[in-house]
Amino acid sequence: MVFIKDAKKEFLDQIINKRVLVFVHLDVDALCSWKILQHLLHCEHILYSVIPINSKQALEDAYNQHKQVANNIILINCGATLDLVEILQPPEETIFYLIDSLRPLEVRNVYNGIQIKIIVLQNELGIEQKLVPEYEDIFDEEEENDEENEEEEDGDENLDEEEPERNRSKRKRFDPEYLEKMHAKREWESKRSKILFEYYKYTYHRCSSSLVLFDLAWKSAKDNNDLLWWSIIGLTEQLINCKIDRDIYTRYVVELNSHVLRHNHRPAVNALGTSNTNPAPDDVSINCLKISHLDDLNMVLLRHWSILESIYHSIDLACLFKMWTNKGKKKLNEFLADLGLPLNECKQKFAYMDSSFKNDFKMLVASENIKEKYRYDENFIYLSTFIASFGYTNKLTAFDMAYAVEALMENVDGEKNLSDKFIEALNCLNRENLKALECGIETAKNHLKKIYQQIQNFIDMNQIVASGPFLQVFLEEGSNENPFFSQIFTSKKLARFALQSYLALTKGKKVRNMPLIVCIPLNESNTLIAGVPPYRATNNTENCFGLAFDEAAEKTKSRVNFSYFDTSIIEINNEDKSKFLDALVAVMQ
Numbered sequence: 001m002v003f004i005k006d007a008k009k010e011f012l013d014q015i016i017n018k019r020v021l022v023f024v025h026l027d028v029d030a031l032c033s034w035k036i037l038q039h040l041l042h043c044e045h046i047l048y049s050v051i052p053i054n055s056k057q058a059l060e061d062a063y064n065q066h067k068q069v070a071n072n073i074i075l076i077n078c079g080a081t082l083d084l085v086e087i088l089q090p091p092e093e094t095i096f097y098l099i100d101s102l103r104p105l106e107v108r109n110v111y112n113g114i115q116i117k118i119i120v121l122q123n124e125l126g127i128e129q130k131l132v133p134e135y136e137d138i139f140d141e142e143e144e145n146d147e148e149n150e151e152e153e154d155g156d157e158n159l160d161e162e163e164p165e166r167n168r169s170k171r172k173r174f175d176p177e178y179l180e181k182m183h184a185k186r187e188w189e190s191k192r193s194k195i196l197f198e199y200y201k202y203t204y205h206r207c208s209s210s211l212v213l214f215d216l217a218w219k220s221a222k223d224n225n226d227l228l229w230w231s232i233i234g235l236t237e238q239l240i241n242c243k244i245d246r247d248i249y250t251r252y253v254v255e256l257n258s259h260v261l262r263h264n265h266r267p268a269v270n271a272l273g274t275s276n277t278n279p280a281p282d283d284v285s286i287n288c289l290k291i292s293h294l295d296d297l298n299m300v301l302l303r304h305w306s307i308l309e310s311i312y313h314s315i316d317l318a319c320l321f322k323m324w325t326n327k328g329k330k331k332l333n334e335f336l337a338d339l340g341l342p343l344n345e346c347k348q349k350f351a352y353m354d355s356s357f358k359n360d361f362k363m364l365v366a367s368e369n370i371k372e373k374y375r376y377d378e379n380f381i382y383l384s385t386f387i388a389s390f391g392y393t394n395k396l397t398a399f400d401m402a403y404a405v406e407a408l409m410e411n412v413d414g415e416k417n418l419s420d421k422f423i424e425a426l427n428c429l430n431r432e433n434l435k436a437l438e439c440g441i442e443t444a445k446n447h448l449k450k451i452y453q454q455i456q457n458f459i460d461m462n463q464i465v466a467s468g469p470f471l472q473v474f475l476e477e478g479s480n481e482n483p484f485f486s487q488i489f490t491s492k493k494l495a496r497f498a499l500q501s502y503l504a505l506t507k508g509k510k511v512r513n514m515p516l517i518v519c520i521p522l523n524e525s526n527t528l529i530a531g532v533p534p535y536r537a538t539n540n541t542e543n544c545f546g547l548a549f550d551e552a553a554e555k556t557k558s559r560v561n562f563s564y565f566d567t568s569i570i571e572i573n574n575e576d577k578s579k580f581l582d583a584l585v586a587v588m589q
Contacts, residue, residue, distance in 0.1 A: 002113045003125055007216045011097055011119055012040060014072075019047040021070040023062065023078055025565065026054045026418065027489065028405045030077035031425055032210040032234035033099060036217055036227050037074070043222050052422035053078060054488070055563045056087075063088050077101060077209055078565055083108045085115060099212055101205045101243065102565060103131070107196075111135055121207045121215055128206070133195050140188060202542040203567055205243035210234025211252060218259070225263045225289045229398075230429065232256055232291070232386050236398040237406065241489055242496060242532075245541050246379075253384045257293050260386060264291050289431060294387045296397055297362060298380065300448065303400065304441050307336070307346040307353075307361070313448040315497050319504040320376060324459045335374060339364045390431050404428055404440030407447050410487040450481060451494055455501050464502045464516075468585035470531075471516040473498055478521075486520045488569060491530040494518055499535050515545065517584075519577070526561075527577055531568045543568045544588075552583040 004010045024034045080100035109116045214231035217223040239249045299310040322328035389395045408425045427436040464473045499516040517531040531545030546567030553560040558576035
């Protein structure tokens with residue numbers, strides 16, 4: 001296997017004094033990873049070129065256009081699930097370094113020890129190796145050798161013109177050794193098919209790439225608070241987009257908290273109010289970045305919104321109160337009354353609320369009588385996260401940052417190309433650029449409002465329906481919002497919100513274990529289809545739609561474009577959509 005065991009020696013030291021070409025997928029984790037990697041490249045004075053991409057075709061086109069730049073290629077959150085050597089046809093001297101959280105890895109990448117190097121979190125190396133099938137189970141070297149020998153024998157036999165070809169093949173068919181070999185070959189191929197089916201059955205995510213690169217920076221003695229903050233944001237984005245479950249997220253938060261304590265330790269203060277040691281200048285500067293752990297309320301953008309708006313647009317709370325119904329809105333008003341919060345206070349920005357209400361809000365929400373009456377627990381209402389402060393600005397949680405950066409990347413207002421969005425999102429990650437950050441937060445609010453309104457439309461018009469083994473919902477053709485909802489992560493957010501809202505309003509037990517697909521018209525010719533797994537409070541990250549889409553497309557010969565690295569999102573020709581969905585029902589029965 002080609003998993004790198006020592007990232008510093010086998011990766012960072014190998015590219016010193018060489019130029020590298022970096023491909024970065026347009027997602028929050030990849031951008032945070034690039035910021036960390038960029039810092040490491042600057043420290044080692046390594047020349048680089050960076051190219052943002054968002055699809056398989058974009059990767060192939062960009063590589064063919066820039067492959068002369070460097071022989072060392074770094075791919076962040078793109079390419080690990082593709083057979084890179086087969087698709088890109090690189091020269092023999094080219095080496096690819098893969099840093100990707102998406103799984104399953106392409107087995108040909110894992111066992112290509114010459115041109116492919118895969119970088120994972122070092123303390124999870126053993127787990128990653130166990131997830132991949134054994135080499136002997138999927139590659140048959142003896143078969144390849146036998147085929148070569150047979151070709152040589154055939155060449156020798158062709159020289160003997162006296163023996164007819166029919167007699168030779170007949171004698172071969174009744175040869176016991178040959179028959180036994182063919183039987184063993186069929187058994188091995190059957191076993192191989194089952195192993196590969198189980199391996200590729202689900203798409204899922206492992207440790208965030210930003211955490212992998214922060215671990216490298218730490219072990220290279222080049223880490224700092226900024227790098228730590230970016231790795232926290234990258235991990236947070238994974239939870240927001242349900243790439244990892246809550247338990248795994250919490251485990252990584254505990255690991256990161258040890259680094260937070262290490263980087264944000266302040267000298268002890270004695271009884272006179274002075275430090276026992278001489279603090280460094282950064283310790284007293286108001287502009288330095290300070291990070292601390294926080295058990296925060298599970299309410300989206302609360303510090304930048306009102307309590308009412310935050311509850312309306314937080315998926316878990318909106319489903320708890322069933323905010324799309326009049327009864328649900330009355331229940332929310334009753335909830336706020338039980339907390340003792342005046343409605344006019346809840347309608348204004350949380351930052352401007354009366355301090356007595358604002359300071360008690362977190363404690364009131366977690367009180368036992370409120371939790372018992374509205375049937376939720378502390379794990380539901382609290383999220384473990386980190387909060388950062390710098391300068392005189394408001395404090396920002398990692399969730400605020402992740403929402404802001406992703407909103408800028410998926411914004412369709414204006415005529416910005418991929419590179420413009422990439423640069424704008426990177427500016428948002430720079431804490432000195434407050435204007436970009438404020439723009440990102442306002443854009444995130446608008447995006448969440450659009451998603452909530454679309455869910456309201458789905459429910460009012462009963463558009464979410466069961467279709468055999470899964471739920472499906474269609475957006476109307478010609479809607480002005482379709483370009484927005486067709487963005488990669490927005491389409492998944494819409495699908496998850498639609499699924500949870502439907503389950504909150506439906507009493508049937510059968511639908512509890514159903515996944516959901518959302519169909520979004522792109523233009524007159526094509527439709528985007530995104531699938532999400534069944535909703536489970538603990539683990540809902542494994543997605544089976546990638547393999548199901550592939551089988552349905554193959555059975556119906558539909559014109560399907562698997563253009564994204566996440567195979568649970570596809571584009572299909574409108575003429576083939578009906579027969580494709582019928583086949584998908586049969587495949588998933």
